[in-house]
Amino acid sequence: MPEKNIDWKNLGFDYQKTNKSYISIYKDGKWDDGQLTEDNFIKISEASTSLHYGQQCFEGLKAYRTKEGDIQLFRPDENAKRMQNSCDKILMPRVPVDKFIDAVKQVVKANEEFVPPHGTGATLYIRPFMIGTGHTVGVKPAPEYIFRIFVLPVGSYFKGGLSPVNFVTTEYDRAAPNGTGAAKVGGNYAASLEAHKEAVEKGYADCIYLDAKTHTKIEEVGAANFFGITKDDVFVTPKSPSILPSITKYSLMYIAEKILGMKVEERDVVIDQLD
Known part of the structure; x- marks a missing residue:
């Protein structure tokens, strides 16, 4: 066809x-x-x-x-x-x-x-x-x-495709502990609309949510999971019961560990500890 x-x-x-x-x-x-x-x-x-x-x-x-x-x-x-x-x-x-x-x-x-x-x-x-x-x-x-x-x-979800984009943390909470954060239900996304709107109005592509309990740990970006690679080549991604289990993220974790030989850590990511 x-x-x-x-x-x-x-x-x-x-x-x-x-x-x-x-x-x-x-x-x-x-x-x-x-x-x-x-x-x-x-x-x-x-x-x-x-x-x-x-x-x-x-x-x-x-x-x-x-x-x-x-x-x-x-x-x-x-x-x-x-x-x-x-x-x-x-x-x-x-x-x-x-x-x-x-x-x-x-x-x-x-x-x-x-x-x-x-x-x-x-x-x-x-x-x-x-x-x-x-x-x-x-x-x-x-x-x-x-x-x-x-x-x-x-095309790409973010304008600019694979070009780097800027994010900002938000004071809003997307999902609470022991709630529906790990489920892909519409209410979680309705809860993100206001935070996303404010981030875009300030010139950012999207916002980064911190944990609802302490607002000290990175959980996820509005439209995606979060991961980082340290200067020591460690693949780090947040672990939380209120994060949607991303198929892309777990695929990347497998590739990083099994194919690239990197150390992989799924753990708390305290925002004040980022360089």
């Missing part, structure tokens, strides 16, 4: 409709078989728990075009397992790993003309998500759920 006539090198991180999305419904205690759809709108009850109580979660992964023109996914099984953990946290039904991966493959194949060419720096972003639906006014889990995936071609 020919690639779309798109300016691949100047893509931002913005929504655009592609050929098809994937949808599966959970009802009466089980998931249906799921299917592809050309409709990019969802009709749900006005009393859905996802609208009122934040019972929803999502994932983000990418498909890449190789030099030979093939399409590859980056560790979708890990996204599937992380989504299951998010579902467990807010009492939603798990999507089986094999169903998740099959759905991702279906929607990528249906939109392969939107997978950017190798060497452009662009990728196909894949957004799986689940929402609680049905008529529920009380604060309790939904009776029904929708699992859906859409895709779109994107």
Whole structure:
């Protein structure tokens, strides 16, 4: 299938409709078989728990075009397992790993003309998500759920791509200890909007969150995990129960230790101890 006539090198991180999305419904205690759809709108009850109580979660992964023109996914099984953990946290039904991966493959194949060419720096972003639906006014889990995936071609999340960007610490808290910080749920991101807006208004790309309890330790950046490399070539990244377990971060930790032979430390990163 020919690639779309798109300016691949100047893509931002913005929504655009592609050929098809994937949808599966959970009802009466089980998931249906799921299917592809050309409709990019969802009709749900006005009393859905996802609208009122934040019972929803999502994932983000990418498909890449190789030099030979093939399409590859980056560790979708890990996204599937992380989504299951998010579902467990807010009492939603798990999507089986094999169903998740099959759905991702279906929607990528249906939109392969939107997978950017190798060497452009662009990728196909894949957004799986689940929402609680049905008529529920009380604060309790939904009776029904929708699992859906859409895709779109994107450039770098930060303007300037791989160029260095500046960050600033914020006094706001993104997630509290023993809360939902380690789950990829929408409420965590709603809590980050004001802090991000203030950082951008001051000329920064994003903000860095410190731990909610003491405001002395780095936790994560608004849109990404944090890591640093010391002058002694030690790969250091924060460890906290309120940090989203990043698939990219743990992949980098593996590469640093197993391939590059670096020492890796996942521990507290006290901001006043940075040089």
